[in-house]
Amino acid sequence: DIQMTQSPSSLSASVGDRVTITCRASQGISSWLAWYQQKPEKAPKSLIYAASSLQSGVPSRFSGSGSGTDFTLTISSLQPEDFATYYCQQYKSYPLTFGGGTKVEIK
Amino acid sequence: EVQLLESGGGLVQPGGSLRLSCAASGFTVSNYAMNWVRQAPGKGLEWVSGMSGSGGRTYDADSVKGRFIISRDNSKNTLYLQMNSLRAEDTAVYYCAKDRSATGSSGMDVWGQGTTVTVSS
Numbered sequence: 330d331i332q333m334t335q336s337p338s339s340l341s342a343s344v345g346d347r348v349t350i351t352c353r354a355s356q357g358i359s360s361w362l363a364w365y366q367q368k369p370e371k372a373p374k375s376l377i378y379a380a381s382s383l384q385s386g387v388p389s390r391f392s393g394s395g396s397g398t399d400f401t402l403t404i405s406s407l408q409p410e411d412f413a414t415y416y417c418q419q420y421k422s423y424p425l426t427f428g429g430g431t432k433v434e435i436k
Numbered sequence: 437e438v439q440l441l442e443s444g445g446g447l448v449q450p451g452g453s454l455r456l457s458c459a460a461s462g463f464t465v466s467n468y469a470m471n472w473v474r475q476a477p478g479k480g481l482e483w484v485s486g487m488s489g490s491g492g493r494t495y496d497a498d499s500v501k502g503r504f505i506i507s508r509d510n511s512k513n514t515l516y517l518q519m520n521s522l523r524a525e526d527t528a529v530y531y532c533a534k535d536r537s538a539t540g541s542s543g544m545d546v547w548g549q550g551t552t553v554t555v556s557s
Binding site for chain 1: 471473480481482483486495496497498531533535536540541542543544545546547548549550
């Protein structure tokens with residue numbers, strides 16, 4: 330199985346900050362990677378797929394990069410509605426696997 | 437509008453069974469890969485089961501293999517998860533999610549609101 334490791338597990342940031350979250354795969358997954366945002370008591374929401382493609386309707390301050398084993402989700406200017414937990418997920422092969430999540434909190 | 441609506445969750449005793457349903461609207465479930473993903477209280481996301489589009493090939497996490505069965509009814513445009521031999525560790529919110537492709541190779545773009553399963557005596 331492909332293990333996905335996110336870092337950090339949590340971070341505190343202020344509105345307007347640039348935020349970077351890292352995801353590492355235990356083996357190469359090319360660009361078969363997605364990012365999701367989840368707010369408390371809500372279903373996850375798709376942000377990024379194919380490592381860097383923005384889901385329709387998602388603000389352009391979100392971006393993804395990377396390929397192979399190392400990936401990054403960047404929020405260029407953090408907004409109040411961005412405080413949430415973020416997950417990466419590989420879909421190169423079954424079983425599909427998620428990272429442990431990164432909780433973005435208000436500083 | 438593309439939507440998924442789960443139902444069927446509830447309280448069940450250890451060893452019991454439950455069937456979850458996921459009614460789709462705005463698209464045809466047999467044209468896309470579909471998945472069940474769960475989230476235990478206070479924990480992260482865990483993929484549970486998946487089914488490919490046209491071929492209907494199924495996949496399961498080791499944690500549920502032999503106990504859970506994913507299926508679909510094309511006439512009802514509905515995905516199911518039959519859960520047998522339930523354990524306390526199966527307690528979670530269960531989400532169904534649509535993949536962008538028929539093969540499951542494009543990530544999940546639409547999620548239901550979730551249904552809660554509690555396994556307890």
